[in-house]
Amino acid sequence: MKTKYYNLTSEQTLEKLTSQTTGLTDAQVKERQAQYGPNVLEAKKHTTLLQKFIAQFKDLMIVILMVAALVAMFAGEVSDALIIFLVVILNAVFGVFQEAKAENAIDALQEMTTPYSRVRRNGEILQVKSDELVPGDIVLLEAGDIVPADMRLLSANSLKVEEAALTGESVPVDKDAAVMTETEPPLGEQHNLCFMNTSVTYGTAEAVVFATGMNTQVGHIATMLDEVDNSVTPLQKNITHLSKVLTVLILVIAVVIFVFGVVTGRESVLDMLLTAISLAVAAIPEGLPAIVTITLALGTQAMAKRHALVRKLPAVETLGTTEIIASDKTGTLTQNKMTVEQLYTPQTDLVKASAFEISPEAKLTQIMILANDSQETPDGLVGDPTETALIQYYLDRGLDITQVQKAFPRVDSIPFDSERKMMSALVENNGQTYLMTKGAVDEILRQATQIEENGQIRPLTKADKEKILKVNHDLALEALRVLGFAYKPLTDTTKEKTAKNYENDLIFVGLIGMIDPERPEVKDAVAEAKSAGIRPLMITGDHKDTARAIALRLGIITPEDTAGVITGRELDAMSDEELKQNVDRYSVYARVAPEHKVRIVKAWQAHGKIVAMTGDGVNDAPALKTADIGVGMGITGTEVSKNASDIVLADDNFATIILAVREGRKVFANIQKAIQYLLSANLGEVLTLFMMTMLNWSIFAPVQILWINLVTDTFPAIALGIEKGEKNIMQQKPRGSKSNFLSNGVGSSIIYQGLLEGLLTLGVYWIALNYPFHHTSAQIHADALTMAYATLGVLQLFHAFNSKSIHGTIFRKETFNNKYFNLAVISSAILLAMTIFVPAFNQTFHVTTLALQQWLIVLGAGVLMVLIVEVVKFFQRRFIYQDER
């Protein structure tokens, strides 16, 4: 029978799971990991290499080609048939290789984004990968965590958990550790249990794991497992669609060629069939989706190296189109390394931190130390940098803070939240309970009615407030974060510990200003974003003046920008429509709460802009999801926020977003290059064959078509996917949300370049016919066909260099900067030349040996291809794409 953990007390639960409050020992963990396996929901099983290989032959055209080849074999064309089989198998091998590569890259992504949990093992608190949890582990939960397994609460502090993933109920439910007497409560009411994949929205707790992996409640819901992220990007969708359209078109042309060839009676029906099918196999861009996936996947790896972890593949693509980047200030634009700089009390006025006289008796000192959740550990102070800075200040000044902490033991707390921007501790001293509060100065003043000066408490006057706000303003102008401090003795401590019940009628004692230096690389990143046509926005909970001062230093706004800053309160006063009308005016949002972020994103999206938004807290999840690119924080981000993000910054750094955008643009450009190269080559092939048939010339043999396609298409196209990216890529405007892979002149280039390839090939054939080297008609035709075959191959290899830049010239040093590309072109050239230069292959490939003059004509066509494309590009740069010099 299944254990009903909700009916057991904490002690019984621990006993049942052979665990203890100090956690499991290493030996126990090892043993249980062997017994229960990893704590993961079984993802889709990967197909084996063999399965992938077999899958390559499911393509209808390939099947028809193989059947036709078999028939040909029995009809006596053994070598042709063998070559066809060889090419088909090689094609399949490449296909498998491509797929496996793409799959590995995607696996690596998942590996990088595995969540962590805080556990107690051997009596110590550790961070472990969530998939290493075992039954009996003691897990520490806090707001923003995603519950990593099913667990029974041992203790809970105002814990609220959102269980929508499991129960569909989106309102967070209260949880506590009390034992339940009901024998069959529904899942949603099992308030002393927490379930895997639900999220903690408030409070803290300690719990013991009783089920992991597939044994958890979500593990039992089979349908959820199908949701493993196999998201297809818009680009991939479009490409698949285009491939389908082209398939139909090419099939029609292949049929026309077949019928025409048979009707004119030049070749046998079988030969004509093989030729037509080979054309279909060669020209249908079946490798295109794979090339796109590989390029996207390689892009994610490059991004990972630069600390941007992509969680959802479509983000790679969207990143390149980003037009607005709304970034949190603290930790992303700044270092989140706070230091106290100045202090102010009514009696001392403003004093430099180093000169301020400190005393453990002063209320300001006590509040700074007590309304503080930082913890001293052997590794140093841990906690919110705003809070550790306060403790550090006293440690640096040599004060014994434990003395203060011991004299005022904490009895309760009202945690910080970014809505009300304060936090309080309830502490006791000599039988009297005090509320010690710190927070944003404006919020503290809103709740303060008295002020302490020289130990005397008196009503807070309007003049006091004005003075305090002036100090606040002055400090903020120096880009300091300002915190206010207040307290009150409590008479009634029985009420529920909420801000509403306690944080009022406060006695103001003073304030401090602390500096949070900018991240050094952000200023350049902001400038780069601007030159790339991207507008950076700053979003912060901090004061308007602090925000403005930092935004000015970072270049997000300029001194002339008078309207650039808006506060959360001003936002509240605006309707969504008003915000939409005016959103363009603001670059800095101060004193905002997470729910404002959603409105900001939507207002920009209403203008059709692609918006990236950063976030770290549990309340940021909606904004992260609404944004086109949700950017999570690897260091400070909660699991909930990371889960809602499309990319996660491993270093929390704004500059990393810009690097990722650059990478995203590069990936898209590379995909365009590969597409342009591949499709123009295919068009060239189709046109050549079509015209050969129509003009009653000799027609390429199936092996020739297949070989050209194999050697010249695959290698260079993949290599184009890993191009380095052009220097000026961040000086161009974002390509716009409506653009697709054929935009920016790629569509028209495919057509004219494809036509050019076809015409040049046909031209060489014509020259060979009209200026023959031989006398017999058979020899003349054989030469002409060989030259056309060589030309088509050579053109594609030359054209591969053209394709390295959509509009840039080939005559620059970057043309040879991609060693994989160079290698790809060289090996393709060798494979192609081999069929003509090695006599043993001549017959198999139906070619003759060519004289030097004939080769010169072939190479001349290649050079002409480059020159003509250069001239077109020159005019394009001159008149259409002026920012792409």
Ligand code: ATP
């Ligand atoms: P971001 O720029 O990432 O939005 P932020 O730090 O500016 O972060 P919040 O963390 O929401 O925004 O802080 C808003 C305000 O709340 C701060 O300006 C400060 O006045 C106050 N505050 C911040 N942390 C604490 C804290 N631990 N205790 C009390 N007040 C705090």
